[in-house]
Every structure is written in structure tokens, then in C-alpha cells.
Amino acid sequence: MATPTPVRHAWRALTGLLIVIAVLFGINALGVYVFKASSWTPELALDLQGGTQIVLQAQSVDGSEPTTEQMNQAATIIRQRVDASGVGEADIATQAGNQIVVQIPGQADEETRNRIEASAQLQLRAVLQASAPTNDFVGADGERTPFPTPDPTLPNTPSPEPTNGSDPAWVTPYLQAEFAAYDCANPTNDPANAPADQPLITCEADGSVKYILGPVELDGSSIDDATFGMQQNDGRWAVSLRFDGEGTRIFGEISQRLYGATPPLNQFAFVLDGLVLTAPQMNQVILGGDPSITGNFTQESAKTLADQLRYGALPLSFEVVSSDTISATLGSQQLQIGLIAGLIGLALVAVYSLIVYRALGFVIIASLAVMGVITYLAICILAWRMGFRLSLAGVAGLIVSIGFTADSFIVYFERIRDELRDGKSITGAVEDGWSRAKRTIYISKSINVLAAVVLYVLADATVKGFAFTLGLTTVIDVLIFILFTHPVMQLLARTRFFGEGHPLSGMDPEALGAVYRGRAQFRSPVIAPKSSADRRAARSRGEAARRQTIAERKQAELAAAAAQDAKRTPGSTKGGDD
Amino acid sequence: MRSMSQFGNDLYTGKTSFPFVGRRRLWFIIAAILVIGSALVPLVRPIQFSIEFTGGSQFTVSGLTSPDQLIATEAVQSVVPDATTKVTTVGDTAVRVQTDQMTSDETRDVTAALGEAYGVPESEVTSSFIGPTWGADVTRQSLWGLAIFLALTFLILALYFRTWKMSVAAIIGLVDVLIITIGVYALFGFEISPAAVIGFLTILSYALYDTTVVFDKIRENTSEDGEVSGRTFGESVNLAVNQTLVRSINTTVVAILPTGAILFIGALWLGAQTLTDISLSIFVGTIVAAYSTIFVAAPLYSLFRENEPAIKARDERTLASRAQARVTA
Numbered sequence: 001m002a003t004p005t006p007v008r009h010a011w012r013a014l015t016g017l018l019i020v021i022a023v024l025f026g027i028n029a030l031g032v033y034v035f036k037a038s039s040w041t042p043e044l045a046l047d048l049q050g051g052t053q054i055v056l057q058a059q060s061v062d063g064s065e066p067t068t069e070q071m072n073q074a075a076t077i078i079r080q081r082v083d084a085s086g087v088g089e090a091d092i093a094t095q096a097g098n099q100i101v102v103q104i105p106g107q108a109d110e111e112t113r114n115r116i117e118a119s120a121q122l123q124l125r126a127v128l129q130a131s132a133p134t135n136d137f138v139g140a141d142g143e144r145t146p147f148p149t150p151d152p153t154l155p156n157t158p159s160p161e162p163t164n165g166s167d168p169a170w171v172t173p174y175l176q177a178e179f180a181a182y183d184c185a186n187p188t189n190d191p192a193n194a195p196a197d198q199p200l201i202t203c204e205a206d207g208s209v210k211y212i213l214g215p216v217e218l219d220g221s222s223i224d225d226a227t228f229g230m231q232q233n234d235g236r237w238a239v240s241l242r243f244d245g246e247g248t249r250i251f252g253e254i255s256q257r258l259y260g261a262t263p264p265l266n267q268f269a270f271v272l273d274g275l276v277l278t279a280p281q282m283n284q285v286i287l288g289g290d291p292s293i294t295g296n297f298t299q300e301s302a303k304t305l306a307d308q309l310r311y312g313a314l315p316l317s318f319e320v321v322s323s324d325t326i327s328a329t330l331g332s333q334q335l336q337i338g339l340i341a342g343l344i345g346l347a348l349v350a351v352y353s354l355i356v357y358r359a360l361g362f363v364i365i366a367s368l369a370v371m372g373v374i375t376y377l378a379i380c381i382l383a384w385r386m387g388f389r390l391s392l393a394g395v396a397g398l399i400v401s402i403g404f405t406a407d408s409f410i411v412y413f414e415r416i417r418d419e420l421r422d423g424k425s426i427t428g429a430v431e432d433g434w435s436r437a438k439r440t441i442y443i444s445k446s447i448n449v450l451a452a453v454v455l456y457v458l459a460d461a462t463v464k465g466f467a468f469t470l471g472l473t474t475v476i477d478v479l480i481f482i483l484f485t486h487p488v489m490q491l492l493a494r495t496r497f498f499g500e501g502h503p504l505s506g507m508d509p510e511a512l513g514a515v516y517r518g519r520a521q522f523r524s525p526v527i528a529p530k531s532s533a534d535r536r537a538a539r540s541r542g543e544a545a546r547r548q549t550i551a552e553r554k555q556a557e558l559a560a561a562a563a564q565d566a567k568r569t570p571g572s573t574k575g576g577d578d
Numbered sequence: 579m580r581s582m583s584q585f586g587n588d589l590y591t592g593k594t595s596f597p598f599v600g601r602r603r604l605w606f607i608i609a610a611i612l613v614i615g616s617a618l619v620p621l622v623r624p625i626q627f628s629i630e631f632t633g634g635s636q637f638t639v640s641g642l643t644s645p646d647q648l649i650a651t652e653a654v655q656s657v658v659p660d661a662t663t664k665v666t667t668v669g670d671t672a673v674r675v676q677t678d679q680m681t682s683d684e685t686r687d688v689t690a691a692l693g694e695a696y697g698v699p700e701s702e703v704t705s706s707f708i709g710p711t712w713g714a715d716v717t718r719q720s721l722w723g724l725a726i727f728l729a730l731t732f733l734i735l736a737l738y739f740r741t742w743k744m745s746v747a748a749i750i751g752l753v754d755v756l757i758i759t760i761g762v763y764a765l766f767g768f769e770i771s772p773a774a775v776i777g778f779l780t781i782l783s784y785a786l787y788d789t790t791v792v793f794d795k796i797r798e799n800t801s802e803d804g805e806v807s808g809r810t811f812g813e814s815v816n817l818a819v820n821q822t823l824v825r826s827i828n829t830t831v832v833a834i835l836p837t838g839a840i841l842f843i844g845a846l847w848l849g850a851q852t853l854t855d856i857s858l859s860i861f862v863g864t865i866v867a868a869y870s871t872i873f874v875a876a877p878l879y880s881l882f883r884e885n886e887p888a889i890k891a892r893d894e895r896t897l898a899s900r901a902q903a904r905v906t907a
Contacts, residue, residue, distance in 0.1 A: 327703065334853070345838075348838075399836050403833035403835060418590055421591070448784075450727070451731075463775070466776045
């Protein structure tokens with residue numbers, strides 16, 4: 001029965017496994033030493049290394065779903081903003097169609113947070129009126145009285161029709177009354193989503209001035225670049241803008257209109273999130289599309305303004321839906337807990353395997369070890385190539401997969417035992433057990449992979465990490481099953497210890513109900529054969545009878561007697577009652 | 579472990595056999611009671627949803643020597659006077675404070691206040707703010723995932739086993755697992771968090787895997803043996819379940835050992851809520867999955883198939899010849 005073919009196959013498979021490991025090792029080594037982009041330790045997600053995660057959800061004004069392109073553009077702009085704030089290694093990704101997840105290592109300071117969250121659209125509007133932010137007046141009685149809410153009967157349609165964005169005709173009596181009563185400090189006044197084609201009442205971002213602004217004339221997307229620097233002549237900080245072609249043309253027209261107009265009509269407001277960032281005066285006609293803004297800037301405030309102008313052109317506005325800060329201590333503690341739990345779990349599985357499968361337990365342990373090596377390398381490589389970060393849920397997935405992985409060995413070993421019970425030789429049982437177990441493993445593992453893929457495609461970030469590790473380990477599991485566990489079994493079946501079914505080998509035929517008859521040979525068990533294999537053998541026996549040798553015929557008679565026994569005790573298959 | 583392999587031998591040959599199919603009416607009644615009971619539990623004890631589903635803010639202060647809950651309430655109220663706060667101690671060295679939804683300014687102030695009140699650096703205070711739409715999104719996506727997964731699974735199993743009846747039995751078994759597991763969750767008042775949802779989804783995958791393994795043995799016993807098996811269809815199914823029983827036990831044990839380790843360690847240590855939530859649902863689900871495959875899915879499949887004319891006729895022939903053998907013997 002023992003042919004050298006399985007042995008050759010076994011060695012070939014093991015060589016294949018070594019090559020797989022070597023290739024994975026090589027790929028990561030390439031990443032570490034040549035591209036300097038990979039590492040020998042897996043990248044950790046925010047919940048394990050500590051940091052801040054902010055999830056922003058797109059809010060489109062008309063309620064339509066944002067396009068992928070818009071989302072990607074928004075993510076790029078937010079990434080630029082975060083990078084500009086000097087935070088290293090921020091991770092910004094779109095998720096679920098309308099969300100952007102911003103992950104920043106460490107605790108995000110207030111400025112960075114504001115930068116991320118201030119995600120409205122940048123608008124450029126002409127100033128129509130400006131005043132101190134008061135909304136009350138000293139009446140005839142000498143007391144301060146707030147301006148009343150505007151009378152709704154006041155006219156609110158501009159007449160005559162305004163001709164440009166600075167036309168005072170925009171300011172209707174109703175708007176004027178509204179402006180007088182406007183309170184900058186009242187949080188219910190939210191100018192962020194005001195219509196673009198209408199005048200707007202709003203305030204300076206710090207609440208120091210309130211304005212009536214004309215309709216939007218340009219938006220942030222027409223700004224190509226914004227830089228800041230110190231002016232040569234007077235040493236003051238300035239922010240320089242560069243408009244794109246269309247922006248240059250429109251800005252040229254505006255500057256001609258505004259230059260020399262009576263204050264405050266010569267001011268031009270940059271509006272972010274509905275609030276005025278700055279409203280400089282137009283000091284000259286600028287036709288080249290490269291204005292610069294001067295004022296009482298510090299280096300810091302000039303940089304912030306330049307960043308806001310440069311990256312302020314988000315095509316969508318965003319709302320914070322969740323925000324998490326995990327302290328680094330807690331993160332590393334969680335990782336530690338996860339690793340300890342994993343080691344304990346592994347130890348328990350190892351002990352149980354040894355108890356149930358005796359020496360075969362070592363095959364399970366060795367398989368899990370190989371699994372560990374491949375998974376580790378795969379995670380390092382995926383961190384490099386795909387930005388995969390191991391999260392706590394991912395760690396849980398890895399630990400849980402220990403049990404799921406060990407199951408494929410259990411299915412295989414139980415199959416081998418079944419074959420041994422049918423009286424097969426150990427080498428035969430290993431081969432036949434394999435050919436049956438692998439079908440089961442393939443179908444059931446592909447269900448697992450399917451589940452992982454569906455989860456990965458549909459789920460949000462946390463579930464993704466988990467689904468990914470689950471799917472990854474399942475695929476690796478099958479790989480190891482083919483390239484390691486089975487070949488090792490094939491080789492072990494040829495050793496004295498396993499091949500002769502030593503009581504500690506876990507493959508002791510005697511303990512499994514088959515009867516030992518000599519060196520690696522077993523007679524059919526006395527107990528009636530119930531397996532399909534034996535029945536098939538019994539069926540073919542009749543056809544083969546003419547070609548039987550005497551020894552074979554005796555063997556057949558023995559089997560027939562056994563079958564007869566079985567018929568006399570028909571209840572044996574019915575279950576429970578005998 | 580001779581007794582275990584002896585047990586396996588007896589199950590394999592049919593010397594020992596549990597009537598999983600024969601007594602199926604009993605198992606179905608028990609299953610029905612469990613499922614209905616699980617479905618009724620939320621009426622008595624409403625299912626607790628974690629803050630991710632309800633929306634709100636959560637702060638965790640770690641690295642404490644004596645976590646006093648009162649300090650937390652006072653610290654939060656010093657910032658937001660009318661805030662409702664729920665304070666729980668996590669492990670020995672941390673407190674978790676859940677409040678209404680706070681603005682980002684308030685969140686920062688509360689973080690600072692908590693750090694000061696407990697005398698720990700602000701970096702030890704973990705904060706999260708979750709909008710109320712977050713949980714709804716997670717749920718909606720999970721349900722979509724579930725629906726698509728079930729549909730694909732149904733198709734694959736039907737193609738592989740070449741009968742849609744196995745798919746139906748497997749999926750009924752799956753729903754059974756899910757309902758009972760969530761029932762257990764509700765019964766003990768465990769919170770359903772996104773991590774727990776991950777756990778539930780994993781259980782689905784695992785339960786189906788487990789069912790597939792057993793069904794593959796059923797397929798082998800019922801199709802390959804064909805006419806000459808000398809067993810009725812139900813007996814073949816029952817034998818298959820018995821023959822894979824040792825595997826089912828070993829698999830369940832090996833699957834819950836690491837899960838139990840996470841559960842135990844996670845529950846003992848502070849703050850490892852994600853680990854506890856995932857492992858708890860998997861722990862419960864794994865056991866229910868093994869039960870469901872053996873007592874629900876397999877007997878159900880037998881029930882579905884037995885009344886097919888071909889199988890019925892063969893079963894009758896088998897029983898008749900067996901009766902004759904008994905008389906002549």
C-alpha cells in the first residue's frame with residue numbers, strides 16, 4: 001500500500017510552504033530595507049496606540065448623496081489641512097459613502113480639531129455694511145433696549161433690482177432691521193448654510209464686527225493657492241492669494257468696482273463656515289489675480305489664514321458624528337490585554353489538543369505556529385501596501401481564529417480516525433481521511449471567507465478590521481492545511497511511532513476499534529462495518545470474486561460473516577435503544 | 579483519553595447513538611420554546627443599547643488608585659450643570675462616565691475637569707462623542723450585510739449540496755442561533771454595542787461553518803450509500819450527526835477556549851470593553867451554534883426530505899426488508 005508518491009508529494013508541499021514563507025519574508029524585507037516603508041512590527045490602529053478619531057458626515061444643502069469624487073476631494077482637502085497643522089501620520093479615509101474618518105495619533109489639540117471640523121465652504125462676498133456687534137440701542141428713556149425682531153411686513157424684495165454684488169439696493173428695510181437685531185453671540189444664528197445668491201448677515205469669526213454681505217461672487221475652488229510671508233518693505237506678515245483663470249477675471253472686475261468705493265463698500269470678505277475670516281479693503285485694482293492681504297497678522301495667524309484659504313474650498317460641508325480620544329496608556333494596555341488573552345487561549349487550545357489527540361496535538365500546535373508566522377508577515381505587508389492597521393477588534397479576530405483554525409485539523413483528524421476504525425492502515429487512513437476532509441474544509445471555509453468578504457465590503461471601519469483578520473486567517477488556514485498539516489501527516493504516518501499506532505500517537509487503531517494484527521496491518525474490525533467505504537468494498541467483492549486469491553477469499557468470507565452479524569442486530573443503526 | 583475515543587468508536591459504528599432525528603419533535607418543541615422565550619425577553623427586559631446606538635458622550639478616566647464615582651458626577655456638573663451622568667467603575671483603576679451629547683467645547687472642558695478632579699493628567703482621560711445617527715448607520719449596514727450574506731450562502735449551499743432544502747435547514751438553524759444569542763444577551767442585561775454586533779456577525783459565519791461540516795457528512799451518508807445502506811433516510815442523517823458528534827464537541831471546546839480567555843481577561847482588566855463585547859457574543863453564540871446544528875438544522879433537513887416520494891418509497895422498502903429479516907432470524 002505504501003507508495004513513495006505521497007512522500008514525494010509531502011516534501012514538495014512542504015517545500016512550497018517554505019517558499020511561500022520565504023517570499024513573504026522577502027517582500028517585507030524589501031519593504032523595510034529597500035523602500036523604507038514597511039516595518040517588522042504590525043501597524044497599530046488608533047485604539048491600540050492611542051489617538052483621536054473624528055468621524056465627519058457630509059451634509060449637502062439639498063439633501064442629495066455626495067458623489068465618490070466629491071468625497072475623495074473632501075478627504076484630500078481635510079488631509080491637507082491636517083498635514084498643514086503639523087500633525088504627522090494622520091489617517092484620513094472615506095467610509096460608507098458619506099463619511100470621512102480622521103485618525104490622528106496622540107491627542108489632537110484644539111487648533112487641529114477646529115481645522116478639521118471647520119469644514120465649510122469658503123465664500124467670497126462683498127461687504128455692504130459693517131458695524132460694531134451691538135444689537136441694542138439707548139432709547140428715549142435712557143435705557144439700553146434690544147432692537148426688536150423685524151416686522152415681517154417690512155419690504156424684503158430689493159428694488160430696484162441690484163446690478164452687482166456691492167449694490168446697496170440689496171439692503172432692504174427688512175434686512176436692515178434684521179441686521180440691527182442680529183446677535184453674534186446667539187448660537188441659533190447659524191449662517192453656515194445660507195443661500196449663495198442672497199445677501200448674508202454675519203459676524204467676524206471672533207465676534208468683533210458684524211456685517212451685511214452681498215451674494216457670493218467667488219468660492220474657494222477658484223483659489224489656486226494661498227501663501228504667507230513677511231513683506232520686504234515693512235516687515236509685516238501678509239497672506240498672498242493666487243486665483244485661477246476664471247477667478248482672476250472675476251476678481252479683476254470686483255477690484256475695479258471696489259477700489260475707491262466709500263467704506264465699507266471697498267471691503268471684500270472671505271467667509272468660511274458662514275463666518276468672516278477677514279474682510280480687507282481693496283487698496284488697488286488687481287487684474288493679475290494675485291492679491292495679498294495685510295493686516296495685524298502674527299506669523300501664526302497669517303499661516304492659519306493662508307491654510308484656511310488654501311484648503312477651505314471643500315465641496316461639501318461636514319458635521320461631526322463621532323469623536324473619540326483614546327489615551328496612549330489605555331491603548332497599549334488594551335493591546336497587552338489582547339496579547340495575554342491570546343497567549344492563554346493558545347495555551348488552552350494546545351493543552352486540549354494534546355489531551356484529545358495525544359501526539360497529534362503537536363501537529364496542531366506546529367500548524368498554529370506556522371499560521372502565526374504567515375499571519376504576522378501578511379499583516380506587516382498589508383500595513384505597508386494597503387495601510388492595514390491592527391485594531392483591538394482585529395486582535396480579537398485573530399484570537400478567535402485560533403479556535404476556528406484548529407477546527408480544520410479536528411475535522412481532518414476525526415476523519416483519519418474514522419478511516420482507522422474501518423480497519424485501514426495508517427498510511428491509507430491519512431490519504432483517505434484527507435480526500436474526504438478536504439471537501440468539507442473547502443466548502444465550509446469558503447462560507448467563512450464569503451462572510452468575511454461581505455462584512456468587509458459593507459461594514460464600517462471597526463467591523464472591517466475584524467472581517468479582514470477573520471478572512472485573512474481563514475485563507476491562511478486552508479493554505480496551511482494543504483501545505484503543512486497534510487504533508488506532515490503523510491510523513492508521520494511512515495514513522496514507527498505513528499505508523500504502528502503507538503498508544504500515545506493519537507492514532508492507536510486498537511483504541512479506535514480496529515484490531516491489531518501485526519506490523520502495520522489490520523484486519524477488518526469485528527464490529528459491523530457501517531462506513532460507506534466498507535460497503536462499497538463489499539459490493540465490489542462479488543464482481544471481483546472470480547479473480548480472488550485463496551487468501552483474499554478467506555478475507556471475504558470473514559467479512560461476509562461480519563456482515564451477517566450485522567443483519568442479526570438490525571437495531572444497531574436505529575439508535576439509542578440497544 | 580481512551581474513553582473519548584471509545585465514545586467516538588461507539589458513535590461511529592452506531593453502537594451508541596443519540597436520537598437526534600428520532601426524537602425531533604421533542605427537540606423542535608424545546609427549540610421553539612427557546613426561540614419564543616428569547617423573542618419575549620425584550621418585552622420584560624428591554625434590550626440595552628450602548629452609547630454608540632443612542633448617541634451621547636463618554637469619558638474614561640484611567641490610572642486611578644481609588645475610583646470614586648461621586649467625583650465624576652461633580653466634575654461633569656461643574657461644566658454642564660443639568661447634565662445627566664451615568665458613572666461606572668471599570669476594573670480597579672478606572673471610571674467610565676456617560677453623559678448626554680455634548681458639544682466639542684463642553685467635551686474639552688469636561689475632559690479637563692475630570693482630569694483635574696481625579697488628579698490625573700488630561701492625557702489619561704479618554705473621550706468619545708457619538709452622534710445618534712452613528713448607531714443607526716452601523717445597524718443598517720449590518721442588516722444589509724446580513725441579508726446579502728444569507729442570500730449568497732443560500733445559493734452556494736444549494737449549489738454544493740444540490741438541494742435547496744439543506745440551505746433552508748441551515749438558514750433556519752442560523753436564525754435560531756441569532757435569536758437565542760440575542761435573547762441571552764437581553765436576559766442578562768448585556769449592552770449591545772458595535773463590538774457585540776461584530777460578534778453576532780462572526781457567530782453567523784461560525785454557525786454556518788459548523789452546519790456545513792455536519793451537513794457534508796449527512797450528504798455523504800445519504801447519497802453515497804444510496805440504496806444499499808439498509809438505513810432509512812432519517813437513520814442516515816442521525817448516524818451522520820452521531821458520527822460527527824465528537825468533532826462537534828471538540829470544535830466547540832477549542833473555539834470557546836480562546837474566546838473564553840478573552841472574555842475572562844477582558845472582563846477582569848479595565849477598559850477592554852471591545853474585547854469583552856466581542857468575545858461574550860461569540861462565546862454564547864458558539865455554544866448555541868453547536869446545539870442548533872445538531873438539534874435543529876439536521877433534524878429539520880431530515881423532516882424536509884423524508885416526504886419526497888423517492889425517499890419515502892426507499893424508506894418503506896428498507897423497513898419492510900428489516901421486518902422480514904427479523905421474522906426469519
